[in-house]
Amino acid sequence: MKRIWVRDQLRQLIEDNPSGALIPSERDLSEQFGVSRPTLRAAIEELARDGLLVRHPGRGTFTTARPVSQPLAGLDGSSGFAVPPADGAWLSRVEQFQIAPAGPRLGARLHISPATEVLTVLRLRITDDEPMAIEHIALPAGLVPGITPADFEAGSLYQVLRKRFDVHVATAVQTTEATVTDVNESALLGVPVHAPALLFARTTKDAEARTVEYTRSIYRGDRYRITAQLRFDDSSG
CATH class of the missing domain: 1.10.10.10 (Winged helix-like DNA-binding domain superfamily/Winged helix DNA-binding domain)
Structure with missing residues (x-):
């Protein structure tokens, strides 16, 4: 035909x-x-x-714009994954930046008192001149004295934590699930309301086993792809 x-x-x-x-x-x-x-x-x-x-x-x-790929590589002798940088040149735009008491829910996430001050940041992640993700970041404010919105807009946040605040992130537990965007998320990402998206929730610890970050992220389902390296042995299902 x-x-x-x-x-x-x-x-x-x-x-x-x-x-x-x-x-x-x-x-x-x-x-x-x-x-x-x-x-x-x-x-x-x-x-x-x-x-x-x-x-x-x-x-x-x-x-159509090509999906951005985030590789995950299995670590030898460990059940975890290394996380190399994702494809493309990433920039960020800070939409909200404030310090307030953690409250009960965020305090439980970060394993701190509800009265402890927490820095919360909402930033838009941009690659190839297109919005890719919305990140809601929470850090105990006492770990990052003097940090500014500019620190969240250029380069890697984890590099900033290491070099300026001697906070060395080491491990994280992250969940991933399918979702759809709401009205506000759609406006920030430039997609229709109820567009497919990926929801990530990550709790991060440093080398001293302190909980140093809780982040909730919404990534565009049409542009973001995760690629994992898998290894199998005799016990694999």
Whole structure:
């Protein structure tokens, strides 16, 4: 069928172009491939349903932005994972920055008294000039005296903790589950309301086994991907 052939040609066009690239118009592509515009349009709509193309009325058809990959590598002799940096150049924009008593729920998360002051930060994580994630970060304020919003906007927060405050993060327990974005999250991430997302909740300890961070993050489900290295032995299920 011509539509299948056209779809294969479009797939090759997508692979040959960077993410977010504008592809030629339907008129130009129909002439290039020697097919009718209805046949071409049907192939484009099929690839759009598959998430490979996105159509913007009045602007044209674009290749979909490639997912950002976060690798996880198993540690020898341990049940944990090393966490190399994710793909791309990451920036952050701080939306909220405040210090207040922990309260009972956050105090329990951080294993501190509810009256202990906690720094809470809401930041938007950006890569390839697109918002990728919303992070709600909580740190015991006494661990980071003098820290500023700028410290959360450039580079790695964990590097800041190590170099400026002698806090060496060592281990974390992190859960991951599927969710959808609410109205506020959708506005920050630039996605429709109830868009698919990944919810991460992480409790981090330092080399002295102190709980030093609790972070709750919402990552775009259409752009973020986790890749894990797995090892198997005779006891593997």
